[in-house]
Amino acid sequence: MKEKFNNQPLRGMADRFPPDMREEYYIINKIRDISKNYVYEEYETPLLEPMEIYAAKSSAELITEQSFTFTSKGGDELILRPELTPSLARMISRKSQEMKKPIRWFSVPTCYRYERPQRGRARSFKQINFDILGEISLLEEIEIFNISVDIFTSFGAISDQFQIYYNNRRLIDAIFKFILKIPNNLYWKVYKALDKSDKMEDEEYQKYLMDTFNDNKLVKNILQLNEINDIENLPYDNIPNEFYNSQGYKEIKQLQKLLKETNLEEYCTFSAGVVRGLDYYTGTVYEVYDMGEENRRAIFGGGRYDDLLTLFSNEQISGIGFGMGLLSFKLFLRTYNLIPENVKELDYSNIIYVTTFNEKLAPLSIKLSQKLRNMGFECLIDYSCGKLGNQISKANELNCKAVVIIGPKEQEGNSVTIKNLLTNTQETPKLKNLNRKILEDILEK
Amino acid sequence: MKEKFNNQPLRGMADRFPPDMREEYYIINKIRDISKNYVYEEYETPLLEPMEIYAAKSSAELITEQSFTFTSKGGDELILRPELTPSLARMISRKSQEMKKPIRWFSVPTCYRYERPQRGRARSFKQINFDILGEISLLEEIEIFNISVDIFTSFGAISDQFQIYYNNRRLIDAIFKFILKIPNNLYWKVYKALDKSDKMEDEEYQKYLMDTFNDNKLVKNILQLNEINDIENLPYDNIPNEFYNSQGYKEIKQLQKLLKETNLEEYCTFSAGVVRGLDYYTGTVYEVYDMGEENRRAIFGGGRYDDLLTLFSNEQISGIGFGMGLLSFKLFLRTYNLIPENVKELDYSNIIYVTTFNEKLAPLSIKLSQKLRNMGFECLIDYSCGKLGNQISKANELNCKAVVIIGPKEQEGNSVTIKNLLTNTQETPKLKNLNRKILEDILEK
Numbered sequence: 001m002k003e004k005f006n007n008q009p010l011r012g013m014a015d016r017f018p019p020d021m022r023e024e025y026y027i028i029n030k031i032r033d034i035s036k037n038y039v040y041e042e043y044e045t046p047l048l049e050p051m052e053i054y055a056a057k058s059s060a061e062l063i064t065e066q067s068f069t070f071t072s073k074g075g076d077e078l079i080l081r082p083e084l085t086p087s088l089a090r091m092i093s094r095k096s097q098e099m100k101k102p103i104r105w106f107s108v109p110t111c112y113r114y115e116r117p118q119r120g121r122a123r124s125f126k127q128i129n130f131d132i133l134g135e136i137s138l139l140e141e142i143e144i145f146n147i148s149v150d151i152f153t154s155f156g157a158i159s160d161q162f163q164i165y166y167n168n169r170r171l172i173d174a175i176f177k178f179i180l181k182i183p184n185n186l187y188w189k190v191y192k193a194l195d196k197s198d199k200m201e202d203e204e205y206q207k208y209l210m211d212t213f214n215d216n217k218l219v220k221n222i223l224q225l226n227e228i229n230d231i232e233n234l235p236y237d238n239i240p241n242e243f244y245n246s247q248g249y250k251e252i253k254q255l256q257k258l259l260k261e262t263n264l265e266e267y268c269t270f271s272a273g274v275v276r277g278l279d280y281y282t283g284t285v286y287e288v289y290d291m292g293e294e295n296r297r298a299i300f301g302g303g304r305y306d307d308l309l310t311l312f313s314n315e316q317i318s319g320i321g322f323g324m325g326l327l328s329f330k331l332f333l334r335t336y337n338l339i340p341e342n343v344k345e346l347d348y349s350n351i352i353y354v355t356t357f358n359e360k361l362a363p364l365s366i367k368l369s370q371k372l373r374n375m376g377f378e379c380l381i382d383y384s385c386g387k388l389g390n391q392i393s394k395a396n397e398l399n400c401k402a403v404v405i406i407g408p409k410e411q412e413g414n415s416v417t418i419k420n421l422l423t424n425t426q427e428t429p430k431l432k433n434l435n436r437k438i439l440e441d442i443l444e445k
Numbered sequence: 446m447k448e449k450f451n452n453q454p455l456r457g458m459a460d461r462f463p464p465d466m467r468e469e470y471y472i473i474n475k476i477r478d479i480s481k482n483y484v485y486e487e488y489e490t491p492l493l494e495p496m497e498i499y500a501a502k503s504s505a506e507l508i509t510e511q512s513f514t515f516t517s518k519g520g521d522e523l524i525l526r527p528e529l530t531p532s533l534a535r536m537i538s539r540k541s542q543e544m545k546k547p548i549r550w551f552s553v554p555t556c557y558r559y560e561r562p563q564r565g566r567a568r569s570f571k572q573i574n575f576d577i578l579g580e581i582s583l584l585e586e587i588e589i590f591n592i593s594v595d596i597f598t599s600f601g602a603i604s605d606q607f608q609i610y611y612n613n614r615r616l617i618d619a620i621f622k623f624i625l626k627i628p629n630n631l632y633w634k635v636y637k638a639l640d641k642s643d644k645m646e647d648e649e650y651q652k653y654l655m656d657t658f659n660d661n662k663l664v665k666n667i668l669q670l671n672e673i674n675d676i677e678n679l680p681y682d683n684i685p686n687e688f689y690n691s692q693g694y695k696e697i698k699q700l701q702k703l704l705k706e707t708n709l710e711e712y713c714t715f716s717a718g719v720v721r722g723l724d725y726y727t728g729t730v731y732e733v734y735d736m737g738e739e740n741r742r743a744i745f746g747g748g749r750y751d752d753l754l755t756l757f758s759n760e761q762i763s764g765i766g767f768g769m770g771l772l773s774f775k776l777f778l779r780t781y782n783l784i785p786e787n788v789k790e791l792d793y794s795n796i797i798y799v800t801t802f803n804e805k806l807a808p809l810s811i812k813l814s815q816k817l818r819n820m821g822f823e824c825l826i827d828y829s830c831g832k833l834g835n836q837i838s839k840a841n842e843l844n845c846k847a848v849v850i851i852g853p854k855e856q857e858g859n860s861v862t863i864k865n866l867l868t869n870t871q872e873t874p875k876l877k878n879l880n881r882k883i884l885e886d887i888l889e890k
Contacts, residue, residue: 005498005746007538007757013491015536021487037818039825042466053450070515093452124491139807139828181689244583360835362584363706371483380484383584
């Protein structure tokens with residue numbers, strides 16, 4: 001006997017059976033509705049990209065260690081997109097001259113990362129992406145925050161369950177420069193360190209910081225940054241005026257004013273420790289957190305990027321956007337019971353169950369179902385040609401709307417028996433008279 | 446100045462801008478409706494699979510020459526799925542015991558082939574897949590043919606424009622065995638040869654056949670097979686009775702009877718030359734052709750497979766299905782002008798254009814749009830804070846439904862000006878009174 005292949009998907013990949021798909025559509029369709037309410041247009045980027053466009057602006061770690069990269073038959077270094085933004089920038093750069101600004105775009109890519117599969121992470125995952133590009137106005141920050149909030153509240157989540165922790169890279173730079181006097185060449189290293197704080201235990205994190213910087217004062221400052229939630233009461237003495245005049249400080253203050261004026265304040269908290277792991281952010285950055293005591297964690301994040309197009313052209317377009325992993329969001333929804341139990345089940349309540357009396361009469365049942373489908377009804381044909389009672393039982397088990405029968409009697413009378421399974425009543429109209437109205441009359445009794 | 450990256454997608458890959466996506470959704474949504482009418486449940490397989498499960502049953506050429514294959518960091522041979530059926534079989538084998546038969550499944554995968562990009566073919570392409578598994582009945586053939594026909598007719602195509610050319614592998618085998626006396630070990634080679642007939646010019650094809658078989662009689666027979674369209678009048682003398690008693694012959698006759706009885710005959714033509722290039726087909730095979738004189742070509746095809754699960758388990762499940770390349774189908778629709786002109790354009794006619802009077806009042810406009818969206822209206826906010834006349838002109842250009850304004854007067858009166866752009870009338874209700882009904886009254890005047 002021949003050896004059998006393993007029937008499991010590759011590690012970190014998922015087979016998606018119909019119940020999984022129904023749950024996923026329940027979530028994605030709600031978010032797609034939000035994209036329509038905000039007039040974001042859907043686009044798609046290729047799954048395969050030249051590695052270089054990702055290597056240039058995403059984090060180096062993401063590309064070299066955590067991505068699916070390979071060499072094509074033609075000798076090119078390719079990558080299965082680990083996220084979307086560099087591809088978005090590439091597409092925008094191709095047509096930005098002819099597009100009305102701001103550009104509001106939405107996408108639902110599947111992305112790939114070669115990392116250890118764990119709770120909330122897989123090697124293949126769907127993402128929801130929203131981006132608005134082409135104007136530099138904090139009102140766009142408000143729109144992106146508003147969309148992020150709507151995504152949660154549309155499922156019934158409340159502000160006790162999630163918070164947007166926001167910050168600004170220009171503000172952190174101003175703190176580094178004017179307050180902490182960190183040398184310029186260390187900025188990136190400190191960003192990376194801040195970004196890791198969530199992913200390690202306290203002790204492990206402190207050890208990592210000491211190993212990385214070997215500087216007690218700097219490590220203390222980094223640890224302190226993670227605790228700062230009030231821009232008005234920074235825990236520093238003698239803050240110079242240059243700090244208060246910096247663009248970063250002004251942007252944060254202006255953003256806070258707007259959040260208050262647009263009723264979004266309830267959902268948002270300033271946090272000096274939020275920086276995001278991707279290299280291309282230049283202004284506002286944010287991460288949305290699950291606020292549960294037991295399960296506090298970042299669900300997704302986003303931010304503003306000013307220089308992304310410069311990889312491809314001399315045009316400068318600023319944008320802000322986010323990419324939300326669907327798996328991570330689904331975990332959040334499950335934690336708070338925000339997905340109805342029945343979304344995984346196929347709903348048969350609008351389906352007409354078409355029986356076949358025997359092989360000779362089966363074509364009549366098929367022709368009937370052609371007619372019913374043309375009228376807009378969903379039809380499930382039972383090809384068993386088995387006992388009628390069994391076929392009707394099956395229709396009942398599934399909770400179908402109705403059963404239709406063409407047996408010898410119906411054939412003789414050129415008619416069809418239609419049985420309403422809800423009321424358990426039946427009628428036998430002539431086939432030639434059958435139309436939508438007659439059928440609805442029988443089915444909606 | 447730093448060198449810029451090329452902003453084009455990789456060869457054979459496509460960037461899909463919003464107009465492309467709208468056209469694609471127009472097509473896919475119609476087909477998804479058909480999947481609902483026939484109660485086919487959607488599933489998704491992973492894009493990455495172990496190469497071996499494709500190598501075992503797809504054509505060897507497809508895997509070694511025409512697929513994206515690579516070695517993972519863990520040393521495994523992986524493939525970007527070039528089609529879907531082996532993955533489908535893998536998934537079915539995991540849960541077939543617990544699933545009700547027949548299984549009706551539907552999927553819209555993106556597949557990858559490493560071939561020369563040309564009209565109707567790209568290296569990355571979406572496919573539409575329908576499969577019904579678990580019963581061996583020609584009534585299932587009828588269902589799959591019916592779905593194939595519905596896909597075309599739902600766009601307005603008629604039988605002069607497309608035809609299902611069908612055949613049966615068991616019938617060809619019976620012709621080989623009982624009539625042409627072709628040795629068993631040549632069957633596959635002849636299949637492959639028949640499958641190539643469409644892809645070459647006549648002269649080139651004849652040369653290829655001679656080079657391959659070096660047998661005048663066999664080459665003549667193969668060429669003749671491509672011409673046979675009438676099972677009742679085969680161009681052979683002394684056909685033995687074994688042929689007429691073969692399962693292949695009986696199945697074709699029964700299928701033809703059913704096609705007639707279910708009004709599908711008009712769309713279907715028997716063709717002894719149709720075999721399909723994939724190795725796993727065992728019974729009915731078919732290809733749908735564009736019938737245009739100038740552009741006769743196969744659009745897609747499918748068939749019955751009996752042994753696919755045996756790669757993974759000892760269970761025997763027969764199924765029939767098809768995979769239709771979306772690009773190829775779109776070319777067909779374009780040829781016959783079956784895609785409405787305007788599907789690529791964004792329809793603004795239900796969108797409310799929200800102006801911003803100035804930076805100070807902008808948050809009031811944002812709060813208003815929150816309110817409107819909660820009522821279910823789509824809102825596009827203009828963050829320019831520019832001249833009101835310009836903002837209204839933009840809304841008019843886009844053909845929006847309405848413009849809303851909160852300026853100093855409205856702020857003072859706690860009201861909002863709503864301008865119906867169709868009737869050019871406006872009203873200024875109090876904000877606190879604003880509800881769906883009041884808004885609809887103004888907008889539907």
